Amino acid sequence: MSRFLLIFCAISILASLQNASALSPLLEHKRVDASALSSVYRFSLEIPDAWEIVWIPAIEAINIYDPAAPGTQLEKSQLFVRYFTADRFLTLSTVTVHSRKPLFVKGHTAMRYEISKKKSVPQFPHQPSWRNARHAVVDIRHSPARRSTFYVFAKNPTLAEDTFQKIMRSLVFYNDSESLKEPLPESANRITKKPFGIFITQQSSPVQPERFHGFHTGSDYEIVPLEEKTPVVVSALCSGPLIEKKHASGYGGVVLQECEQGSQTVTVLYGHMDITQSTYNKGDYLSPGSRIGDLAAANTAASGFERKHLHLGVLKGRSRDLRGYVTSKKELRFWIDPVRFVSSR
Numbered sequence: 001m002s003r004f005l006l007i008f009c010a011i012s013i014l015a016s017l018q019n020a021s022a023l024s025p026l027l028e029h030k031r032v033d034a035s036a037l038s039s040v041y042r043f044s045l046e047i048p049d050a051w052e053i054v055w056i057p058a059i060e061a062i063n064i065y066d067p068a069a070p071g072t073q074l075e076k077s078q079l080f081v082r083y084f085t086a087d088r089f090l091t092l093s094t095v096t097v098h099s100r101k102p103l104f105v106k107g108h109t110a111m112r113y114e115i116s117k118k119k120s121v122p123q124f125p126h127q128p129s130w131r132n133a134r135h136a137v138v139d140i141r142h143s144p145a146r147r148s149t150f151y152v153f154a155k156n157p158t159l160a161e162d163t164f165q166k167i168m169r170s171l172v173f174y175n176d177s178e179s180l181k182e183p184l185p186e187s188a189n190r191i192t193k194k195p196f197g198i199f200i201t202q203q204s205s206p207v208q209p210e211r212f213h214g215f216h217t218g219s220d221y222e223i224v225p226l227e228e229k230t231p232v233v234v235s236a237l238c239s240g241p242l243i244e245k246k247h248a249s250g251y252g253g254v255v256l257q258e259c260e261q262g263s264q265t266v267t268v269l270y271g272h273m274d275i276t277q278s279t280y281n282k283g284d285y286l287s288p289g290s291r292i293g294d295l296a297a298a299n300t301a302a303s304g305f306e307r308k309h310l311h312l313g314v315l316k317g318r319s320r321d322l323r324g325y326v327t328s329k330k331e332l333r334f335w336i337d338p339v340r341f342v343s344s345r
Contacts, residue, residue: 035174035239037062039285040083040149042142042239044179046170048163051078058126077128079167080154087147089139094121098134106171106178110140130156138168143175144263174239174288175260177344181235181289183270183312184221188339194220196337200325207307212250214325218269218313219338223295227308231277232295234310236286237268237342245275245282248322251311252296252304257286258318266336267319271311272296272303312338 028049034041037055041062047053053064054073060083065076084090089111091097098114116134117124124131135157142149155164172179184190193206196219202210223232238259248254253275257268270292278293280286295310296302314336315321326332 029170031170033287034062034081035285035287039241041081041151042149042174042287043151044172044174045167047079047167056126061126063128074126074128077130078156078159079164080128080131080156082152082154084150084152085147086150089141089150091115094118094124103138105138105140105168106173107176108140108142108173109144110138112136112138128156130158133157136164140171142173143260175262177261179288180238180342180344182342183234183237183310184232187221187342190221190223191219191339192222196335196339197329197332199329212325214327215329215332217324217326217332217335218271218311221310221312223308228298232308234270234273234292234295236288236290236292237312237314237338238266239288240286242280242282242284242286242292243267244320245278245280247275247301248304250304250306250324251322252300252302252306253293254322255292256320257292265317266341267315267317269311269313269315269322271313271324272306272309274302276302314338314341 029046030049031044031046032053033044034053035043037053038060040060047064050068051064051066053062056063062081063074063077064079064081065073066078067076069076091113094117095115096118098116101112103110103112114134114136117132131154135155137152137154140151140153142151153168194200194216196216198216199214200210200216201213236257238257238261240257240259242255243258244254244256246254251271253273255270255273255275255278257270259266259268272295273292274294274296280290280292286292295308298308299305311324313324316334316336321334
């Protein structure tokens with residue numbers, strides 16, 4: 001091989017590496033929590049690392065934009081997301097539907113449309129100009145329940161289809177098991193004394209002295225030695241509003257959260273909490289993994305004068321049942337084993 005050809009090959013390889021280096025940041029993605037903008041949008045998704053996401057309060061919409069694109073922030077939009085609530089897929093009378101295709105997005109029924117604004121209709125306010133031209137939208141049904149929220153993802157016509165599909169595949173809806181988070185790190189390894197359903201008596205209990213009796217309605221997550229004197233953060237298992245935060249007999253601090261999983265509503269009970277460390281109040285929305293608060297210190301009023309641990313209960317439906325034990329095994333049918341619930345993700 002001639003010296004000239006070797007030099008040419010070396011230059012070509014170097015140029016390729018430089019181009020790959022320049023392109024690599026575009027391949028990096030970050031996960032964003034849409035519910036941080038509004039609790040109506042209960043999902044997260046991955047977008048290119050350089051992109052940004054903002055709230056459009058005038059129409060309760062989300063604009064996902066590329067700062068490097070030309071124009072105003074609104075015109076830089078790559079995805080524009082809106083929602084509606086209904087019992088079926090709907091199309092606006094203000095647009096012409098050129099095509100429609102049913103599909104599934106992460107297991108959720110969806111519909112892809114090609115639409116354009118009717119000429120007789122004024123420009124859509126508070127939206128990028130491409131929303132008035134022909135473009136694709138994907139409507140996704142959030143819940144299989146009769147009445148559901150539908151999320152409408154509108155795609156900028158200049159956005160590459162493979163990028164759009166990659167973003168759609170990254171969606172994690174907060175009523176899917178994929179969204180569930182562990183309440184404590186390595187939570188499955190912490191259930192060493194009182195699992196769900198165990199029958200407890202004062203004599204047979206693995207915790208002594210024992211003051212309770214019956215079938216355990218939750219799972220107890222124990223601390224590890226180094227956590228005895230340090231704060232232990234408890235994270236929200238799922239997505240939904242905090243419906244109760246108070247002191248209760250046997251628990252000390254207790255937090256109740258209502259969550260939707262598929263078409264099922266559950267109530268999650270977090271017991272033995274130091275609720276003074278919780279920044280959330282009744283009615284506040286919690287996304288999966290939100291910091292609810294800390295475990296209460298052992299043998300204090302905040303822990304119900306119990307050891308430092310988390311009692312996690314998952315009840316079927318909307319419930320305020322605080323019982324940590326029931327007298328018959330038959331009554332356990334109102335609860336779900338937290339380990340099985342979390343492991344379904």
